[in-house]
Amino acid sequence: xxxxxxxxxxxxxxxxxxxAVEEVTKTFGELLAVDNCSxxxxxxxxxxxIGPNGAGKSTMxxxxxxxxxxxxxxxxxxDEDITGLPPNEIAHKGLVRTFQITxxxxxxxxxxxxxxxxKNQTGESMFRAVFDRGTIDRENDAIAERxxxxxxxxxxxxxxxxxxxxxxxxxxKLLEMARMLMLEPDVMLLDExxxxxxxxxxxxxxxxxEALNREEDVTFMIVEHDMxxxxxxxxxxxxMNEGTDLAAGPPSTIQNDERVLEAYLGGGS
Amino acid sequence: xxxxxxxxxxxxxxLLTVLIWVGIYGLMALxxxxxxxxxGLFNIGVIGFVAVGGYTSATLxxxxxxxxxxxxxxxxxxxxxxxxxxxGFVAFLIAIPVLRLREDYLAIATIGFQExxxxxxxxxxxxxxGPRGLRVEAPYRDxxxxxxxxxxxxxxxxxxxxxxxxxxxxxxxxxxNSPFGRxxxxxxxxxxxxxxxxxxxxGYKMRSFVFGCMIMGAAGSIQAHYIGYINPDFxxxxxxxxxxxxxxxxxxxxxxxxxxGAGILMLFLEGTNLLKADLALVSSTQLDAMRFALxxxxxxxxxxxxxxxxxxxxxxxxxxxxxxxxxxxxx
Ligand SMILES: Nc1ncnc2c1ncn2[C@@H]1O[C@H](COP(=O)(O)OP(=O)(O)O)[C@@H](O)[C@H]1O
Ligand SMILES: [Mg+2]
Numbered sequence: 030x031x032x033x034x035x036x037x038x039x040x041x042x043x044x045x046x047x048x049a050v051e052e053v054t055k056t057f058g059e060l061l062a063v064d065n066c067s068x069x070x071x072x073x074x075x076x077x078x079i080g081p082n083g084a085g086k087s088t089m090x091x092x093x094x095x096x097x098x099x100x101x102x103x104x105x106x107x108d109e110d111i112t113g114l115p116p117n118e119i120a121h122k123g124l125v126r127t128f129q130i131t132x133x134x135x136x137x138x139x140x141x142x143x144x145x146x147x148k149n150q151t152g153e154s155m156f157r158a159v160f161d162r163g164t165i166d167r168e169n170d171a172i173a174e175r176x177x178x179x180x181x182x183x184x185x186x187x188x189x190x191x192x193x194x195x196x197x198x199x200x201x202k203l204l205e206m207a208r209m210l211m212l213e214p215d216v217m218l219l220d221e222x223x224x225x226x227x228x229x230x231x232x233x234x235x236x237x238x239e240a241l242n243r244e245e246d247v248t249f250m251i252v253e254h255d256m257x258x259x260x261x262x263x264x265x266x267x268x269m270n271e272g273t274d275l276a277a278g279p280p281s282t283i284q285n286d287e288r289v290l291e292a293y294l295g296g297g298s
Numbered sequence: 299x300x301x302x303x304x305x306x307x308x309x310x311x312x313l314l315t316v317l318i319w320v321g322i323y324g325l326m327a328l329x330x331x332x333x334x335x336x337x338g339l340f341n342i343g344v345i346g347f348v349a350v351g352g353y354t355s356a357t358l359x360x361x362x363x364x365x366x367x368x369x370x371x372x373x374x375x376x377x378x379x380x381x382x383x384x385x386g387f388v389a390f391l392i393a394i395p396v397l398r399l400r401e402d403y404l405a406i407a408t409i410g411f412q413e414x415x416x417x418x419x420x421x422x423x424x425x426x427x428g429p430r431g432l433r434v435e436a437p438y439r440d441x442x443x444x445x446x447x448x449x450x451x452x453x454x455x456x457x458x459x460x461x462x463x464x465x466x467x468x469x470x471x472x473x474x475n476s477p478f479g480r481x482x483x484x485x486x487x488x489x490x491x492x493x494x495x496x497x498x499x500x501g502y503k504m505r506s507f508v509f510g511c512m513i514m515g516a517a518g519s520i521q522a523h524y525i526g527y528i529n530p531d532f533x534x535x536x537x538x539x540x541x542x543x544x545x546x547x548x549x550x551x552x553x554x555x556x557x558x559g560a561g562i563l564m565l566f567l568e569g570t571n572l573l574k575a576d577l578a579l580v581s582s583t584q585l586d587a588m589r590f591a592l593x594x595x596x597x598x599x600x601x602x603x604x605x606x607x608x609x610x611x612x613x614x615x616x617x618x619x620x621x622x623x624x625x626x627x628x629x
Binding site for chain 2: 094096115116117118120121125126127128132133134135136137141144145146148150151152153154155158159162165168169208209212
């Protein structure tokens with residue numbers, strides 16, 4: 030099922046969509062939070078997801094990542110139907126998300142945060158954790174090395190042994206991203222990664238996203254309210270309004286889309 | 299059940315008794331620590347799992363009789379391991395539906411369970427003698443008395459408890475300092491993050507809960523064989539409360555703290571006992587009421603001055619981390 034908007038793009042990108050949301054609906058009681066919403070994300074792209082407050086963006090992320098069960102519709106990732114899978118399985122397939130309100134592992138150090146995420150660690154088995162310290166130490170060393178690289182990239186290396194509860198809001202956002210990158214994801218869904226972050230740090234985050242996209246081939250979908258930033262950073266933009274996909278396309282088209290302007294003026298944002 | 303009143307004539311015996319109870323409470327607190335301290339699982343039915351461990355261990359080791367179920371006459375280690383397995387199995391059955399739900403359901407289920415299981419043991423007389431309970435022999439008594447004549451037999455219990463505490467301590471520390479322990483901590487902090495990080499939260503909670511309850515079962519087994527009998531009166535919810543106090547005092551999240559907390563708890567219980575038994579300052583009922591008030595005060599003081607307990611692992615949060623410049627960055 031393709032919407033009109035995505036068809037117009039077939040010309041500019043030949044890549045298959047890595048993530049496809051098809052006619053997803055999610056209700057909370059009487060409330061239609063997501064209403065028959067469809068869009069696609071191209072492999073290797075940075076896609077912006079915009080829309081007025083309450084448009085259903087976060088709910089959409091929760092459906093995609095398995096935290097909410099949709100009432101209907103499908104989510105396809107890498108050509109596989111992942112609708113209704115539990116969040117942990119979806120994450121292990123390479124589709125990870127961050128939360129709009131940063132979720133902290135407050136009483137774990139920055140390094141512990143980082144070392145939590147890698148999958149299939151030997152020491153996650155109770156038996157091996159007790160009786161196979163050698164293997165665990167070796168794996169820990171390898172994981173720590175990768176973690177240190179990422180912490181350096183995110184300029185958190187000086188906070189390595191700090192409790193994450195002692196970090197500033199912006200640093201927590203960075204840590205959350207870095208933590209999820211330890212899973213070596215194909216796709217990252219970032220829910221307002223720049224909200225409440227000072228301009229310097231905002232620049233840093235943007236740079237990290239661009240670098241990861243370029244160098245590590247991570248595909249991004251980003252919810253962000255700063256239009257200028259979205260237009261700059263994103264290859265493509267999906268607009269949601271009142272739970273549904275209103276428009277999708279390159280920034281230049283979206284900027285001049287009547288319906289989008291209307292939605293934003295109407296939505297009071 | 300807190301131990302014999304102080305008899306000045308037998309200081310060694312008295313101290314041994316107190317130490318044995320420190321060990322038994324220490325085991326319970328260790329079991330609770332992996333659940334609450336490491337994983338954030340709110341088990342307020344501790345004594346129920348202790349009871350299952352104790353009763354199972356008793357049934358497995360006592361001689362056969364028609365007046366109660368079985369009597370299998372197995373040696374003590376079989377009783378101990380059997381008690382642990384039974385407590386773990388019951389924990390597993392309770393956890394299957396409950397751990398999928400939000401946290402408060404575990405609290406409701408465990409508090410209900412500890413009350414129900416006591417009533418079952420009370421009313422099902424065919425199983426373990428109902429209110430009369432069962433007589434349980436202490437193991438290795440003859441061996442001890444022939445090998446070490448004249449040495450207080452309670453040293454045997456001390457040795458056994460120290461062995462068990464050391465074994466569980468080492469195992470729990472290794473678990474704590476492993477990827478497994480990291481996942482438990484992340485669940486304690488925010489289970490949605492653990493899920494988002496790809497961890498099968500339910501499975502980790504299950505393992506943590508079952509293992510903790512197995513340690514409580516071991517405490518129950520030791521307690522039954524040490525006292526020499528078992529009946530439902532040993533398993534009032536008050537004991538669960540004491541185990542929680544021990545853990546919170548000693549420092550939630552820290553295995554040493556759990557054992558230390560059991561020590562502080564016994565100091566407190568015995569200290570207040572002293573007022574009654576030897577100084578005759580208060581009556582029994584006054585003592586019970588006073589203890590509750592004092593426990594309350596102790597907790598309030600703790601929350602005020604050392605919310606993380608004596609050895610709690612959440613320490614550095616409260617000492618502030620400004621030195622590394624962590625919180626200097628305004629957002
Ligand atoms: N867990 C929930 N329960 C009930 N209503 C919800 C829940 N989550 C979101 N909503 C509602 O769904 C709508 C969409 O919310 P959300 O997805 O957070 O929007 P956005 O992220 O675009 O601002 C809002 O009206 C919101 O109040
Ligand atoms: Mg939102």
